[in-house]
Amino acid sequence: MPDQAELLPGTLDMLILKAVSLGPQHGYGILLRIGQISGDTLTIEQGALYPALYRLERQDLLTTEWGVSDNNRRAKFYELTPAGAKRLKEETQSWNRTASAMATALAARPQEA
């Protein structure tokens, strides 16, 4: 098993939005997709996913619909709303800014200070 990284607070919502933005997906599928797109470094407690999904749905960032999964099982599918897409974009930009700032800061050497 590759090294596991701790999930930073507040990043779970972002990951879910990202995962759903790649296409409508049910809860378990979202879990797998997050694992997949993060190269299996970010894992999420399975149960903890659902309160986050309900919260995002309540904020109108996601909509749901019952459908049938690849396994031929009934499942609830989540899809991004326009508001969700907008939020993902903003969050991504903000994250990128922070991340690059952090990277620069942490790469500083003694003589540059």
Added chain:
Amino acid sequence: MKSLSLLAGGIFRRSRMERDMADELAAHMEHRTDDLLRSGLPPTEAARRARVEFGGVENYKESCREARGLAWFDELRGNLRFTMRSLRGSPGYAMAAVLSLAIGIGANLCAFVSVNSIILHPFPFPHLDRIMLLGETNAKVGAERAPVAPANFFDWKENSRSFDSLSAFRPWDALLTGTGEPERVSAARVTADFLATLAMAPAQGRGFVERECQPGEDGVVLVSQAFQKSHQVSLGQTISLDGRAHTVVGVMPEEFDFPLATEVWAPLALSLESKARRNTPELSVIGRLKPDVSVERGRSEMAALAGTLARRYPQTNDGRGVSIEPLGQMNEISDRFVLIIWCAAGFVLLLACANIGNLQLARFTARQKEMGLRAALGASRFRLVRQVLTESLVISAAGGLLGLFLGSWELGIMKITIPAEVLRWVAGLRHLQMNPVVLAFGFAISIAAGVACTLPSIYQLLRQRSGGGLSESLKEAGRGSVSSRAGNRARTVLVATEVALALVLLVGAGLMVRTFERMLAVNAGIDPKGVLTLEVTPSPNAYRDGAQTAQFYQRTLAEMDTLSGVEAAAVTGAAGVANWEIEGRDKPAAGEPRPQARAISARYFQTMRIPLVEGRSIGEQDGPEATRSVVLSESLARYYWRGSSSIGQRVRLRGASSPWLTVVGVCGDVRDWFGGEPVPMAWVSYRQEPPSAVRFALRTVRDPMQSAGAARMAIRRVDANQAIYNVKSMEQVLAEETSGVRAAAMVMSIDAAIALLLALMGSYSVSSFFVAQRTQEIGVRVALGASPRAIVGMVLAQTARTSAVGLGSGLLVAGALTAFMSRALYHVVAIEPLTFVGITAMLAASALLAAYVPARRAARVDPMTALRSE
């Protein structure tokens, strides 16, 4: 129905969401199991692993519900279930709390019904705040709100710009005949636009038209619904009033009651000659202000108008002005009584809240361990607050519901006990009833009371949190030690407050009762015992002038004198005073006493037992041909003839237009029942100034009502066509006058008694709690040799300290209240130190008594048991 279906929909939706959530989580588990199966695990192991990996399903479900925003519903349901369980566990507490709240809320509802009907909606007219009562002022004779002269009224009506309309009316004692016994009817003559000014319309038929306000055309009437029912009249029928036929053209709606107690309305038809009169106070005037005109602007415009009239007609109008008062605010005195009673009811509710708060605090302290445990298990402090609040609100809802029944019941009793006469004369009193406004008020105070009850517990909860924390209380409660200081202080403050409130109420009630007693006592000016009264208003059609009317009275008195069991018979009626003057002196200045005048027969003083101070009384010799004579009341004579005798002096009652009257005697003062002040009086002979309406008074040897039939017959023998009304004993007449105050005193006394009971309950429960809490400590003290007396003393001392604080602050408030009541009700209430001292002592003694029982219990504590109780 609609809200029911909404609720059902909500619950249905909720259960669908629950199912949805369960399905979704199950689907997740199935997918995972599929994956695990594919990785080669045996089916049972795969399913087990999937469940283990997922974690606590119920836990996550709860988080999901919270995330979805429906958590409060579940919590509320849980809280309610918990509350029900815990209240069932302590039914005594639940009953005491619900009952005291119900009493408080019931008293408030009842008081608010009065406030709503008497102060807020005394009349049913739309935009009541714009309806004004207008009167004439006359600086020359000191008149402040006199009726208006017709010519002035018509000038106002034509020239004023502030009013949408101005209407006049005049009370009329009509004699109704042709329907059995002749009967007196309270009627009013009104201008054609009278109903339009009040924005009211008949319930059936039509109102009056302008044409009908002319002499000869005015044979039409509107009748009240009550009159229609009691006399079985229908539209188009004619009734005979003062010997003239009047056609019923309309029926007024049930709620229409203006002028108060009027049964029949007829057009006001003034002759051209009377329309031109400028110096006779004849008409009452109402006006509807235009929507954008303030009362002040109306006043200044009318003042300017009066000034113009005074310049144009200096002889009649010099010194005359206009008074304008909102009609809805004319109930001044009764308004104040109602407000004071409402305050008293509010105090009772506050007391009930303090008591429940106290009980709850005690329960709360006992439950500290439970609360600590719940906190330790992760309940947030606000969740605990919500739990306590839920409990209070359940109690207050039950209390409110029960209070509604108590209030309706109390209202029913009140309506029965108010005498018909009072009911007729206080606007709005007739329509006391529960309505949506009152119910909304009841709901609001129930909620407010529920929240108020919780405040002490919440205070303590939050204090604890900021202090040692709830986990601390776990340890504390485990050790069974004294509860936190904050709790004790809160309890002490509560009991002190209760004692203070009870004191204020007791003082208020005491003052009301003393006032009422004094009102009964001050009527000493006359002796009402054994006196029968009957009223007659001879019809002007049958008795065209004063001489004929006086003869009717004289013959009736002669008939009455022959009755057995009658010691003396007399007659009295109002005589007008417009302009009081004394011969050879300047006109009296503003503020100097001006007497009321009454015409009486020879033996009136004897009948009423009014003592003669000097000279002679009005006698048989004061006939129409004799010198005009007058008897003055003592205080009036003393004011104007200090030190010298008034006998032989001459006075006038209506200025130059009236004859000089020679003072022949001075009699004892009669006193105003309300304030107890002597009323300045001038008594004249009924044969020299025949009144148009009279009251016969008969002093009887037995119960006065036994002579009522014979007295009626005596009048009938003289004239069978006159209506006889208000046949009552004089005592009853006086009792009706004071009945409003009596009712107020009674309600205040009941409130005070409840308050005393609640305060004692508070004292008792706190002392009991204090003793229970300190059982161990007391055990140690006893073990170390403290005597039972010392223990009792210790407990009593604590109660005494608390009560002293309460009594001290209560006395301050009560002092302020007394000052307020004296001001609000004029000189009704005098500050009586004895009342204060007595009530304070009584309350202190009762508080100590309430503490004595637990104190004795404490003194009997067995040290071994107490120490082992840990």
